[in-house]
């Protein structure tokens with residue numbers, strides 16, 4: 493039967509990227525998406541903004557919602573200090589399988605735990621299953637209508653501390669209007685918008701960085 497786009501992306505990584513070299517995996521995926529098939533990775537333009545925020549925060553605990561094929565997982569993991577606890581959630585089991593292989597090709601499999609499941613179910617389990625008390629950095633890149641309910645879930649579960657940084661992809665395209673309204677109007681967050689474009693296109697998009705004030 494016909495392969496899937498994530499499977500074709502994995503093949504391109506295995507063919508064109510150097511094993512153990514995260515930068516070459518990132519470049520191989522960007523090349524595939526620019527020259528072969530568009531895919532919903534955060535991409536190189538927004539990826540550079542992600543890099544700068546991760547570097548600035550230098551987190552000890554990280555959560556990514558929406559692994560997809562592991563592109564942003566590799567971008568984040570390659571910047572983390574040894575001993576950082578990094579968890580990424582993906583609901584689609586086929587994507588989990590591809591992501592684990594792309595992460596392994598990059599050689600950063602020991603830096604991250606890929607967990608299959610949905611955020612609504614897994615966020616309340618972070619403490620008991622992974623021994624995490626609070627997250628220093630959270631990257632939201634999953635269902636856009638889950639951004640708002642999940643940030644409220646983080647608050648309810650006590651998973652944010654004064655200074656926790658949340659970075660949300662796609663706040664313009666496909667868009668997360670209710671989430672934007674919440675973080676920009678809540679006195680509990682200091683929010684800033686980073687304008688960019690939808691990955692591999694000229695369509696307007698951007699990232700929203702929100703710092704929890706406690």
Ligand SMILES: O=C(NCCCCc1cc2ccncc2s1)c1cc(-c2ccc(F)cc2)cc(O)c1O
Nearest residue numbers: 532558581582583609610611633634635662665666
């Ligand atoms: O849907 C997007 N991303 C989420 C996929 C949903 C995967 C999930 C992971 C997970 C983990 C835990 N709990 C629940 C979930 S649900 C997405 C879509 C576009 C796009 C933009 C323009 C288009 F024309 C067509 C697509 C661009 C992007 O950068 C995206 O991130």
Ligand SMILES: [Mg+2]
Nearest residue numbers: 534633661662
């Ligand atoms: Mg995205």
